[in-house]
Amino acid sequence: MKIVIDGFEDLVIAEEDETLRQLLVQLDKWIRENNRIIVQIKLEGRSLSELDEKVVFDRKVGEFKTLELFTANLWQWAIDSLEEIKVYLPEIAKKMEQVSLLIQQGDSKKAFSLLDRYIGLWERVNQILRTIEKIFALDYNKIFLKKNGDSYNMEELVQLLEEAKRAIGDNDFLALADILEYELAPRIREKKKLVEEIINTLKHQMN
Known part of the structure; x- marks a missing residue:
């Protein structure tokens, strides 16, 4: 070869x-x-x-x-990827709320088409964040705690995503709408703070 x-x-x-x-x-x-x-x-x-x-x-x-x-x-790949993720996160959160509204309106076909697209993007975001954490030996929980005085649990978001998938499997659309609007979307928005701190941490390491 x-x-x-x-x-x-x-x-x-x-x-x-x-x-x-x-x-x-x-x-x-x-x-x-x-x-x-x-x-x-x-x-x-x-x-x-x-x-x-x-x-x-x-x-x-x-x-x-x-x-x-x-x-x-x-280094440049990591910074560029994180800057892109900063843009994606509010959009993903907004789309999760839109999916919730579509479910409540009874338009499940459009809701699941939109959900599938943005869950795929969300999983890609998490994959990139895990890769950066591993490559640069970072501890996201410590980074978030230092800046915000509170702990950050990435696995909590993964668990919420799994709950959403279970709700889909059980055809429990009301539960799914609640998870997306009241649990997942707010936490995705919070994640932007973490991404900003990761960028600052990496830039500090570069210097």
């Missing part, structure tokens, strides 16, 4: 019987040691979606001819 990183062919020789996932773990470690992060993966010239990744990552390296990786400066 030919491995190309940021337009340059790499000298890494991949073992034919190792999986694509195993190879990417090795490459990701090496790239992060150089203060960079993988932001896009192309396989056989085609960008991989999250769904593609689940399907192909456990296949053997020998099945493919070309792997292309595109990277970014680790």
Whole structure:
């Protein structure tokens, strides 16, 4: 397999019987040691979606001819991602309230279409935040406590999302509307404060 990183062919020789996932773990470690992060993966010239990744990552390296990786400066990626998340959070909270209103109005089809789209975005936001916390060895609870005098529990938001999904499974739409409007939306707005503090913390570390 030919491995190309940021337009340059790499000298890494991949073992034919190792999986694509195993190879990417090795490459990701090496790239992060150089203060960079993988932001896009192309396989056989085609960008991989999250769904593609689940399907192909456990296949053997020998099945493919070309792997292309595109990277970014680790610090800049983190700051840029957090700035984007700051914009997304109020929008996600607003859409959760809109879904709640649509449910109460009986327009479940439109409500669930909107909910599916923004829950996907919300899960992506959480994934990025966890990645940043791990890479930079941060403790979000300590950061939030220092600034606000209160603890912050990211898992609480995850649990609320799970409660919302259970309510959907149980067809308990009134409970779902309440969770979205009175539990999830306010906490998502609060999360913006945490993101602002993470940005300040990273900028301080950079200096």
